[in-house]
Amino acid sequence: MTIDRPRSALMAVLLAALPAGCTPVATVGPSRPPLAVRGSTATVEIAPVLLAARDHFPDGAEVRNGGIPNLVGAAPVEGLGGGGAADVATHAETQALRYSVAHPDIRIILTVTEGLYRIVARRSAGIASVADLKGKRIAAIPTTSSGYFLARMLASQGLGLDDVEVVRVSPIETMAKELADRKVDAVAIWEPHADNALRALGTDAIELSGTSIYRERFNLNSTAAALADPARRARIVRFVRAVLAATAAIERDPRPAQALVAATGGFTADEVGRSWPHLAFPATLPGDLVDLLVDEEAWLAAQEKRPARERGELAKLIDSSVLEEALAPPR
Known part of the structure; x- marks a missing residue:
């Protein structure tokens, strides 16, 4: 696995402090490029994705700073790395809504983390x-x-x-x-x-x-085009399965994921530890996700001075079939 680290000097110190065997390494052979994973590496929410890429995805994944713009070829956002295409990308549901106005083929395939703001x-x-x-x-x-x-x-x-x-x-x-x-x-x-x-x-x-008011949905996203490609889809399904395995590992012992996200994001171990109670790791597609998209769409549409999309159109942004395949016994 390759992980992008935006704060190189601090990263070197933090990585040196990791237990033996925890240093991220490239795990991809020369015959196939790694799965391109993009997400804000300066967030704690990304922990299950980092752990999945390092410990549970033998195909090999390249995790770099970025997000949904990398899925759709949009201009990079300041602080979220450079350009480059992605197979999957993490972002809060807000950005899936914003970018899907111009790119309706964005698909939410898994809620990795919930932020309790x-x-x-x-x-x-x-x-x-x-x-x-x-x-x-x-x-x-x-x-x-x-x-x-x-x-x-x-x-x-x-x-x-x-x-x-x-x-x-x-x-x-x-x-x-x-x-x-x-x-x-x-x-x-x-x-x-x-x-x-x-x-x-x-x-x-x-x-x-704000726990009773709002929960951020930090999602794993892809595109309809990527999911329609049999080879890419198969790898994306395996990566979702890896995130599920990483989530289970975090439930058993969160310390490896905490150390990894601290090293990657430039946080102290104390910062990550104090943040942890304000996160949940459902690794599913919540039943109220469409309801949230509908409410949030009305807010965004007013901000952007455009008509709000209907519930049916927003529901298409969620593709549960990838998670269903990941949960099914491997063939």
Whole structure:
């Protein structure tokens, strides 16, 4: 397996600290190129995919920083690596919706991880509840699951994004400092950045849980064209089977996956460990996924000033047949 590591100096130190046998290596013979896997390697959610590629996929996989743009030939996103085609790619459901407007052949084939988001805010800013966010400056990324989560949290109290000032902070690693420096009053972001913000504030922090409001669906995606190619489909099915095996391994002992995602993403072991309770690893296609897509589509369509797609059209973005094949006994 080959894994892309965006922070090479820190990566070398972290990889050296891994137990013997855990260092990622190329496992592909010269006769066949590795399966091209793209995903944000600076996320904790990608852990099962990394472990699958390293330990459970003898075909060989090349995991590099990227995402859905690599599936459809779209322009690379800043911070998500370069170009290059992918066989499969990870991303939150928000991006599958966004890119599928122009590329309706995108297919969600597995929910790998669920992110259990929360808002971290400063008590000293007068915030004790979601309702108190009105008029406050909130760090979030509007075009991502972070923005949708914030919108859902506000809506739960009859508020909208117009009732707050959304501040886009880049890079997201600086959100905790912006909060501690009182440049923003709250942050709505995924792990480990939410937990880093919590620690930066200490006793001034208040955590507003969104578990009952929204769960990010960090999905494995492909395209209808890739899945229609018998050879590519067979490899993708085997990779999904590898993710299922990796998920089972994580349930038994999460430490190898935690060490791997720390090394790959440039996180400390402490950051990953503290983030872990805010993640779930279902490795399935949740029954309410279409419902989420419908709700989120309405929000995105309003943002992008276009008509919202109908439920039937959105349901086509989910292809359960790959998971069904992966779960079936090998022939």
